[in-house]
Amino acid sequence: MLNLTDDSVRAVLRSVNPKTQTRRVVKLPHHNPLGQWQPTLIGGPNGGRTARGETIPEQGGIWHTRTGDSLMCPYGQPGDRLWVREAWCHLSDVRTADPGGDALQRRVFYRADYPGDTLMHDDDPAERIKWRSSRFMPRWASRLTLEIVSARVERVQDISEADAIAEGVTKFSDSFINGLPGWEGFSDALPRASASDAYIDLWDSLNDARGHGWDTNPWVWAIEFGRLGK
Known part of the structure; x- marks a missing residue:
């Protein structure tokens, strides 16, 4: 890895x-x-x-x-x-109606796709995603x-x-x-x-x-x- x-x-x-x-x-x-x-x-x-x-x-x-x-x-x-392995978060960590891309299939968002940490909750723009460290990425999420x-x-x-x-x-x-x-x-x-x-x-x-x-x-x-x- x-x-x-x-x-x-x-x-x-x-x-x-x-x-x-x-x-x-x-x-x-x-x-x-x-x-x-x-x-x-x-x-x-x-x-x-x-x-x-x-x-x-x-x-x-x-x-x-x-x-x-x-x-x-x-x-x-x-x-x-x-x-x-890279910084990521599980689909369950994101309350959004439109995950986009292949997030539904992979059940994962990747922080590298959102420079500046722009991925936020739809219903609360002030609440930013809590990204998971790359150290905790399982093989299936890569x-x-x-x-x-x-x-x-x-x-x-x-x-x-x-x-x-x-x-x-x-x-x-x-x-x-x-x-x-x-x-x-x-x-x-x-x-x-x-x-x-x-x-x-x-x-x-x-x-x-x-x-x-x-x-x-x-x-x-x-x-x-x-x-x-x-």
Whole structure:
């Protein structure tokens, strides 16, 4: 499973330049000073086989040069599927005569579809919906399934311009309309000169308070995925 923010869900769902990558901090088990952590490759034609005799898909990993400890991507390997969890609410939480879309079928509303928390009770506009955390989304309520294409380990600052675009950053509205350079920032309403600059802003908005800001340059799992279905 994979938890996504509202912005990320909207980026995955959009038809033009959808989000196809995500980066997650590698949770290292220790920081032994007698060695260092280094990225590596696991699997492939000469990388061993599973208990069923199948070739292990080539994927990125990380290992410690002193202890020999190694980690594989905890989110899965190429070919694995991830179901997405996002902020939501049950149809029973909403007193509305017209749920719209496929809410009646799914019995679910998704907060990403209502920027600014605009979904309110018809009979009491002052009463806003109490959205449920993505952590409490059951499998049946998920609307997005992703398939892992590749997984590798790198420093977050190694992200390329193309990868930053694949992370879901968007063109600044005025720049998009006028065909000018500029990408949307997340800390203010000002455009950024490059997609990479916009991604730095996005990364810090999600990770700086957790001690993994851009300047700390943590190791990350760089996961590329494709969306299954419509």
